[in-house]
Amino acid sequence: MASRQGPWDAHALVPVDIRDGDLNDLSAVMQVMEHAFPKTYGEGWNHHQCRSMLSMPSAKLLIASRQDNVCGFVISRQAADEEELLMIAVSPESQGHGIGYLLLEHMLKAARTAQVAFVFLEMRADNPAEKLYAKFGFHQIGLRKAYYTGPGMEKFDAVTYRAVLTI
Numbered sequence: 001m002a003s004r005q006g007p008w009d010a011h012a013l014v015p016v017d018i019r020d021g022d023l024n025d026l027s028a029v030m031q032v033m034e035h036a037f038p039k040t041y042g043e044g045w046n047h048h049q050c051r052s053m054l055s056m057p058s059a060k061l062l063i064a065s066r067q068d069n070v071c072g073f074v075i076s077r078q079a080a081d082e083e084e085l086l087m088i089a090v091s092p093e094s095q096g097h098g099i100g101y102l103l104l105e106h107m108l109k110a111a112r113t114a115q116v117a118f119v120f121l122e123m124r125a126d127n128p129a130e131k132l133y134a135k136f137g138f139h140q141i142g143l144r145k146a147y148y149t150g151p152g153m154e155k156f157d158a159v160t161y162r163a164v165l166t167i
């Protein structure tokens with residue numbers, strides 16, 4: 001993963017566009033997915049898993065791009081007044097510039113508009129992304145032992161978080 005840099009570097013000056021995405025963005029999403037997730041933990045999805053998820057009517061995709069280059073995405077799924085954040089990733093070279101924050105901010109704003117009351121997510125225990133989630137009021141509500149399986153069959157626990165949007 002790229003080292004996190006300060007807001008003063010050149011990358012930070014390039015504007016970020018956030019838009020709704022669809023299956024036409026699948027290749028770009030996979031490009032980000034393949035580079036953003038460390039291979040050690042088995043968290044990322046393959047092409048087939050991603051296509052299946054994005055084909056579901058309840059799936060939502062947001063795309064972040066800079067100068068027309070896709071650099072991040074968030075995938076979620078809504079059911080009634082609940083939404084599950086399934087996957088968020090930013091290309092390693094674009095990490096640490098507030099793009100993950102922007103994506104999550106847009107996702108939660110759209111969720112509120114869609115009358116969502118609770119947002120859930122599952123994350124590998126010790127993933128530094130928990131700092132990002134904490135900024136938006138996510139709190140741990142559960143722990144699933146050995147939820148993720150790494151390439152060498154190692155097991156990693158998952159933490160379940162929830163954010164309440166009605167307060």
Ligand SMILES: CC(C)(COP(=O)(O)OP(=O)(O)OC[C@H]1O[C@@H](n2cnc3c(N)ncnc32)[C@H](O)[C@@H]1OP(=O)(O)O)[C@@H](O)C(=O)NCCC(=O)NCCS
Pocket residue numbers: 004036037038086087088089090091094095096097098099100101102123124127128129131132133
């Ligand atoms: C998690 C991820 C999407 C964050 O995207 P990002 O654009 O780098 O995040 P931001 O620059 O918006 O950071 C916002 C805050 O999140 C926290 N944060 C996010 N990722 C972090 C990391 N790897 N290390 C330390 N802090 C991190 C920081 O507190 C940061 O705030 P700060 O800069 O004021 O300290 C990105 O690191 C990523 O793609 N990681 C790999 C995929 C992954 O693990 N996804 C989450 C599980 S689905």
